[in-house]
Amino acid sequence: MLNETPRRIPTIGFVSLGCAKALVDSERVITELRSEGYSIVDNYRDSDLVIVNTCGFINEAIEESLGAIAEATRENGRVIVMGCLGGKKDADGTNFVMKRNPAVLGVLGPEEEKDVVKLVHQHLPAPHAPYLDLVPGGGVRLTPQHYAYLKISEGCNNHCTFCIIPQLRGKLHSRSMDSIMREAWSLKEDGVKEIMVIAEDTSAYGSDLGYKLAFAGGRPVHTRLEDLCVELGRLGLWIRLHYVYPYPMVDRIIPLMAEGKILPYLDIPLQHADPDVLRRMARPAHAEKTLERIRKWREICPDLTIRSSFVVGFPGETEEEFQHLLDFIREAELDRVGCFTYSPVDGAKANDFPDAVPDDVKEDRRRRFMEVQAEVSAAKLKRRIGNVETVLIDEPEDEDGVAVGRTAHEAPEVDGVVYVTVTRPVKPGEFVRAKIVRTEEHDLVALQVEE
DSSP, rough: OOOOOOOOOOEEEEEEEEHHHHHHHHHHHHHHHTTTTOOOEEEEOOEEEEEEEOOOSHHHHHHHHHHHHHHHHHHSSEEEEEGGGOOOTTTSSBHHHHHTTSSEEEEOOOGGGGGHHHHHHHHOOOOOSSSGGGSOOOOSSSSOEEEEEEEEEEEEOOTTTTTOOHHHOOOOOOOHHHHHHHOOOOOHHTTTTTEEEESSSSGTTTTTGGTEEEEEETEESSSSSSHEEEEEEEETTEEEOOOOOOGGGGHHHHHHTTTSSSOOEEOOOOOOOOOHHHHHHHHHHHHHHHHHHHHHHHHOOOOOOEEEEESOOOOTOHHHHHHHHHHHHHHHOEEEEEEOOOOOOTTTTTGGEEEEEEEHHHHHHHHHHHHHHHHHHHHHHHHHOOOEEEEEEEOOOOOTTTEEEETTTTTTTOOOOOOOSSSOOOOOTOOOEEEEEEEEEEEEEEEEEEO
């Protein structure tokens, strides 16, 4: 028998930029490529071609994406661009990326995710027939094995004046309840212990479908976030909600948290508190009602953790309006908060608003905001000293016997962590009980206890 030369495996370099939603898009594309036998790496020079999944949300992200595309083109020369920036157009209607880097092989927007693999085939044919056994049931993930993101919809129907996501990703398109639950069960079978539910607007799930009747596990349910949370709660995993807009329907989710069906954690982007600023942002403009709702939520679910993000220096923001925001922060006592200075985004309505706030004023307000929030956060953390809480281990113990994990009150990547001195070897994805003994600026220190 003649010796056959082994067929070389085509290699694709993959760069994923931007938010968790973009990360999920990258995972889907990589899953399909892996199933066809392609090898995926995270560098340029060892690749037959490179895919760059871009972000186009703010100007800083656009510059980062353009820089990554330029570097990949310089180092490799064969580049495919996908993601939010891929769908961006210049004023004359030409593709934003292609105009600035005509050497790329092709550019696809966020709604053309399924066409990425087809474009790869044109420039780098698939090596074999599909190899579905090369990927886990829940698909390839770029997160650690024990947690995963679950995207329940695409696009957004909001028209915030500082944002161009609807222009980049289109209108809201909710996934079917059945497809979401199939993916969730596959993730559980793959060993996932925590699922983070994400979307551009998680609260709006199902609104584009008229909250129609569907079936999950043979049970009739409505295609809406409340019912989805109930079904996800049946998995027996940590279910964490992100990007939840402050619609009235959120009130129906809080009892599910109090009952332990999903984690008592709410990531809700409030953006500001002054009613006039909120109106200019085209956001819900009832800060007083928001405070009242937060109080009621905490009455129903005392263990509730609230994370939010805010923008300071929005066009026209006065010192009085900023002070209104600081007062809100003090009274709301939010657990985790991010603060960003307003950044113009090409194509956003707010760019044309008068009375732009100077950069030095924006930075000063962000600093003052974070000083107030630091006091609030420190006080909230100190209240947990003495508590015995369940910790999900993210990193095993070091030589000093200290492992890194999180409780139900900390989401990965964006919140603090818990440093746990363990009494035995532990591994990522394992749950331990630990007593909080002290706090650091954003983190907690704990000792493992056996119960």
